[in-house]
Amino acid sequence: MSIRKRGDREYSAHLQGTLDLLVLRTLLHGPQHGQGIARAIQQTSDEVLIVEHGSLYPALQRLEERGFVTAAWGVSQNNRKARFYTLTKAGRAELVRERSEWTRIADAIRRVLDPSTT
Amino acid sequence: MRLRWRRPRSTDDFVAEVRAHIDHEVDRLVAEGVPAHEARRLASRAFGPVAGATERFHEARTWCGLSLSGAEAVWLDLRYAVRMVARAPGLCAVVAVTLSLGLGVGASLITVFNGLFLRPNVSHDPSSFAKLFISSTGGDVRAARGEPWSATIEEFDALRVGSHTLVDVTASAWATFRVGGQVSGQLRGLWVSCNYLHAHVPVVVAGRTMTDDDCDPSRAPVAVLSARGWTRLFGAATDVVGRQVTLNGRAVEIVGVVGDGAVRDPVAAEVFLPYSQRPDAAHAANPTARSRDAWLSLSGRYATGASPAAVQREVQGLIDTVNGPRGRSSTARVTNGAAIFDPSAGKYLPMMVSAGAFALVLVLLLTCANAAMLLLARAVAREGEWAMRLRLGAPPSRIVRQALIEGAVLVLPAWLLAVALASWLPPQLLSRLSVFPLSVDLAPDWRVWGATGAMTVAAGSLAAVAAARHAVSAPLTAGGATATPRSHAWLLTPQVAACVVFASGVATLSATDERWRAPRVAYDPADVVVATWTDEGAGVGATRALAAATDAAAQLRDLPGVAHTALASPAPFSGDMRMVVRHGQHDAVSTSLRVVSAEYFALAHIDVVAGRPWHVAPHTSATGGSVEAVVSLGLSHRLGGLTPPARLELHDGRTLTVIGVVADTVSIRPDATDDPLLYLPAGAAPTPATSVLVRGGAATAALVRARWPQSSPTGEPAIESLSTILARSGGGYRTGRDILALVAALALAVCVVGTAGAVAFQLRRRRRETAVRLVLGATRVGLLAHHLVTTLTPVLTGVLVGAGVALALGLAWRPADAGFVGALRDTAWPGLVVTVVSALAAAIAAIRALKAASLTALRED
Numbered sequence: 001m002s003i004r005k006r007g008d009r010e011y012s013a014h015l016q017g018t019l020d021l022l023v024l025r026t027l028l029h030g031p032q033h034g035q036g037i038a039r040a041i042q043q044t045s046d047e048v049l050i051v052e053h054g055s056l057y058p059a060l061q062r063l064e065e066r067g068f069v070t071a072a073w074g075v076s077q078n079n080r081k082a083r084f085y086t087l088t089k090a091g092r093a094e095l096v097r098e099r100s101e102w103t104r105i106a107d108a109i110r111r112v113l114d115p116s117t118t
Numbered sequence: 119m120r121l122r123w124r125r126p127r128s129t130d131d132f133v134a135e136v137r138a139h140i141d142h143e144v145d146r147l148v149a150e151g152v153p154a155h156e157a158r159r160l161a162s163r164a165f166g167p168v169a170g171a172t173e174r175f176h177e178a179r180t181w182c183g184l185s186l187s188g189a190e191a192v193w194l195d196l197r198y199a200v201r202m203v204a205r206a207p208g209l210c211a212v213v214a215v216t217l218s219l220g221l222g223v224g225a226s227l228i229t230v231f232n233g234l235f236l237r238p239n240v241s242h243d244p245s246s247f248a249k250l251f252i253s254s255t256g257g258d259v260r261a262a263r264g265e266p267w268s269a270t271i272e273e274f275d276a277l278r279v280g281s282h283t284l285v286d287v288t289a290s291a292w293a294t295f296r297v298g299g300q301v302s303g304q305l306r307g308l309w310v311s312c313n314y315l316h317a318h319v320p321v322v323v324a325g326r327t328m329t330d331d332d333c334d335p336s337r338a339p340v341a342v343l344s345a346r347g348w349t350r351l352f353g354a355a356t357d358v359v360g361r362q363v364t365l366n367g368r369a370v371e372i373v374g375v376v377g378d379g380a381v382r383d384p385v386a387a388e389v390f391l392p393y394s395q396r397p398d399a400a401h402a403a404n405p406t407a408r409s410r411d412a413w414l415s416l417s418g419r420y421a422t423g424a425s426p427a428a429v430q431r432e433v434q435g436l437i438d439t440v441n442g443p444r445g446r447s448s449t450a451r452v453t454n455g456a457a458i459f460d461p462s463a464g465k466y467l468p469m470m471v472s473a474g475a476f477a478l479v480l481v482l483l484l485t486c487a488n489a490a491m492l493l494l495a496r497a498v499a500r501e502g503e504w505a506m507r508l509r510l511g512a513p514p515s516r517i518v519r520q521a522l523i524e525g526a527v528l529v530l531p532a533w534l535l536a537v538a539l540a541s542w543l544p545p546q547l548l549s550r551l552s553v554f555p556l557s558v559d560l561a562p563d564w565r566v567w568g569a570t571g572a573m574t575v576a577a578g579s580l581a582a583v584a585a586a587r588h589a590v591s592a593p594l595t596a597g598g599a600t601a602t603p604r605s606h607a608w609l610l611t612p613q614v615a616a617c618v619v620f621a622s623g624v625a626t627l628s629a630t631d632e633r634w635r636a637p638r639v640a641y642d643p644a645d646v647v648v649a650t651w652t653d654e655g656a657g658v659g660a661t662r663a664l665a666a667a668t669d670a671a672a673q674l675r676d677l678p679g680v681a682h683t684a685l686a687s688p689a690p691f692s693g694d695m696r697m698v699v700r701h702g703q704h705d706a707v708s709t710s711l712r713v714v715s716a717e718y719f720a721l722a723h724i725d726v727v728a729g730r731p732w733h734v735a736p737h738t739s740a741t742g743g744s745v746e747a748v749v750s751l752g753l754s755h756r757l758g759g760l761t762p763p764a765r766l767e768l769h770d771g772r773t774l775t776v777i778g779v780v781a782d783t784v785s786i787r788p789d790a791t792d793d794p795l796l797y798l799p800a801g802a803a804p805t806p807a808t809s810v811l812v813r814g815g816a817a818t819a820a821l822v823r824a825r826w827p828q829s830s831p832t833g834e835p836a837i838e839s840l841s842t843i844l845a846r847s848g849g850g851y852r853t854g855r856d857i858l859a860l861v862a863a864l865a866l867a868v869c870v871v872g873t874a875g876a877v878a879f880q881l882r883r884r885r886r887e888t889a890v891r892l893v894l895g896a897t898r899v900g901l902l903a904h905h906l907v908t909t910l911t912p913v914l915t916g917v918l919v920g921a922g923v924a925l926a927l928g929l930a931w932r933p934a935d936a937g938f939v940g941a942l943r944d945t946a947w948p949g950l951v952v953t954v955v956s957a958l959a960a961a962i963a964a965i966r967a968l969k970a971a972s973l974t975a976l977r978e979d
Contacts, residue, residue, distance in 0.1 A: 053143075
């Protein structure tokens with residue numbers, strides 16, 4: 001996943017480990033296929049976070065292997081075949097855990113960048 | 119780890135999902151107004167390389183918590199590797215054959231070395247086996263055959279009765295038994311103490327084993343056969359127990375057959391007789407012989423809880439108790455029975471074994487290095503493919519793994535072939551080492567297989583991994599790197615040098631063999647018949663043997679056609695006895711010793727230079743109590759230009775009176791410089807064998823056999839011509855030459871592969887540069903010459919180094935008169951052969967590689 005910079009240029013840096021968190025959070029709204037997940041992340045982040053599609057599916061596979069999501073083939077709104085992912089109970093627990101961790105780290109970074117707000 | 123029992127997701131399913139994703143993206147873009155064909159292009163571009171995603175999908179898959187990137191990917195790589203091997207069958211066959219031959223022959227020689235020198239070679243409970251070596255000097259102790267590490271019966275009895283750290287202290291002595299009566303032939307056997315079989319060869323096949331009563335000299339003599347002797351000479355006849363046979367002229371009853379248990383010595387015993395039956399000196403009843411004659415080899419079994427150090431201390435104490443009052447100084451040593459720890463073998467055996475092991479490991483390493491070189495040349499050609507895969511998203515670890523699997527596919531069959539070869543070859547090699555059957559433990563050592571297996575895998579994988587690493591570090595841009603791999607080419611130098619040394623060794627041993635077949639003596643060895651009583655075999659006693667030999671010589675002298683008869687112990691070319699002598703203030707000299715009658719000098723055409731030989735009956739020759747001796751001219755010079763009459767001192771204080779000096783002769787080893795020789799009259803020194811020499815025509819041997827004095831109390835001696843003795847004595851050189859020839863052939867094959875691999879690798883690396891040069895007008899012949907010079911420089915350096923080493927070794931080995939020219943000749947042609955063969959291999963490899971270095975190759979890069 002990349003972060004789109006203002007001026008439409010991308011950072012080369014990746015936000016390691018955040019893609020799984022964002023995917024789990026997106027699936028909290030209900031089952032979704034891969035392309036839908038990618039679009040949802042981009043739209044929710046106001047096109048700031050760009051999901052590399054080639055990285056999304058291995059990440060989904062990884063989440064499925066770990067039991068955080070389940071997948072099943074179905075038909076999308078466009079009447080096309082798609083593989084829909086659903087958040088599991090373990091996935092919800094993981095989402096809570098990861099979100100808490102991410103918040104803690106983000107707060108820490110914010111305190112370092114802007115000590116006056118603490 | 120949470121285990122989930124479910125079927126792993128297939129790659130097809132994943133690819134279908136990717137297609138669905140792209141279709142959805144196309145729909146979205148079309149909905150936004152993008153033309154359909156442009157939408158598909160943009161969707162595919164946005165997704166990125168599907169291959170990369172698939173690779174990462176494979177990495178992410180698990181089954182039961184275990185990564186599936188392993189099994190399936192390995193299976194795919196395996197299939198791919200097999201296809202790649204099938205694409206270059208010639209190259210792969212060369213690599214496989216090189217590895218299997220190199221590792222197989224190397225492991226075979228290591229197995230034989232291991233069995234002969236490093237293992238205790240004891241079949242029954244080797245962990246409790248202890249070999250005892252006792253050396254006593256001073257007093258009147260007399261070691262059989264001059265071997266310093268034998269024990270007397272008195273020492274054996276003291277240990278057997280007094281030792282608490284050892285149980286079953288046993289004694290043995292080798293002997294050759296001639297079988298007479300209904301069956302005839304020779305059996306290699308042992309005089310043994312009566313607890314020997316119980317301690318070391320406990321398996322009884324038929325009849326019974328020995329009991330203490332069998333060692334009572336008053337009892338009828340008995341013998342126990344080993345299964346090998348029973349089968350070889352008696353055809354495993356079931357009625358052999360209880361049968362009377364004649365061994366060395368004495369009737370003995372066979373009371374049993376035991377299994378073929380190896381007891382330290384590689385020569386397998388075929389028959390066992392109680393040591394008390396050995397007629398020499400009637401040991402049990404003769405106190406002098408019991409304490410004086412050291413001829414027994416001792417061994418034992420550790421008592422529970424006893425350590426080697428404790429056994430050593432106890433044995434030393436007991437031996438000192440026996441020998442101290444007799445004014446002797448004794449040394450005891452305890453080993454596990456491995457030949458390399460045998461003190462009687464001297465310091466040369468460990469040196470030789472170490473040198474041999476070093477050479478073998480070197481050959482193994484060079485074999486693997488050369489095979490790796492060929493694989494490297496092949497792998498370099500695939501750098502472009504791997505670099506492309508990396509750009510398409512394959513992780514570097516995947517490339518390295520594939521390289522490893524490809525290497526393994528190639529070398530593992532080679533290793534299996536090597537294992538098969540090394541299982542078959544050692545018994546074949548061993549059968550050439552001795553005329554007697556050898557019982558050596560040739561069981562494969564897992565460490566040898568492990569080491570050779572590791573080397574094989576290393577050879578197969580390192581090259582591929584090295585090339586893969588290069589592709590990983592410089593993808594796409596480095597196709598056709600121009601780095602000159604000189605460091606690889608210089609690997610050739612040591613192997614070429616080793617090859618020249620081995621080949622020169624073959625030439626030198628061949629020349630030595632020739633000299634053994636036709637020694638430079640003034641008579642024809644085929645005309646000399648030698649009748650020998652070996653003390654160890656006949657056990658007739660030195661005095662009786664000498665008397666019988668003297669009588670026989672006198673009777674045979676009258677046979678028609680006989681020119682001379684003489685006594686000589688040892689017979690020419692039959693062995694070496696040594697003695698240390700001192701003359702006046704000059705340094706002590708270690709000299710060869712031969713006990714002869716006066717007629718020997720005439721028989722062997724040895725001219726008298728000064729003084730005279732003894733004239734009287736040989737065993738009574740003496741001057742005022744001092745034994746009369748004759749020395750060779752060489753010994754006379756070594757002793758400071760001694761002229762007769764002169765007095766020589768022996769190490770034990772006795773003296774000799776030198777009454778004559780005779781010309782030097784070649785009679786110990788025809789391949790060595792004439793040894794200084796001291797001649798003593800017959801009867802003046804104990805000898806392990808007594809020989810009568812008869813020189814006549816070609817029919818003399820038959821005459822001697824037919825007219826052998828029937829009344830001889832010693833029975834029939836071994837009768838053979840001197841040329842037969844020469845052929846047998848030189849047999850060791852022929853065996854050595856054959857084994858070395860095998861190693862040299864292997865080294866040459868390795869060398870050829872290495873040279874071809876170095877050239878191929880070099881040209882592969884420089885194919886871009888070569889193609890550019892060709893485009894710019896360079897000729898193929900010019901490029902060929904350039905690459906040959908580059909490769910052959912280390913080859914020629916190796917030839918020069920090897921020739922230098924071989925020349926030095928050859929000069930040290932050869933006699934002075936055959937010195938430099940012979941050594942140069944034996945070094946020159948192997949060097950020439952290695953150079954020509956290497957040049958041919960390099961040229962063929964270079965021509966093949968240059969064909970591939972074309973504009974097409976440049977475009978591919």
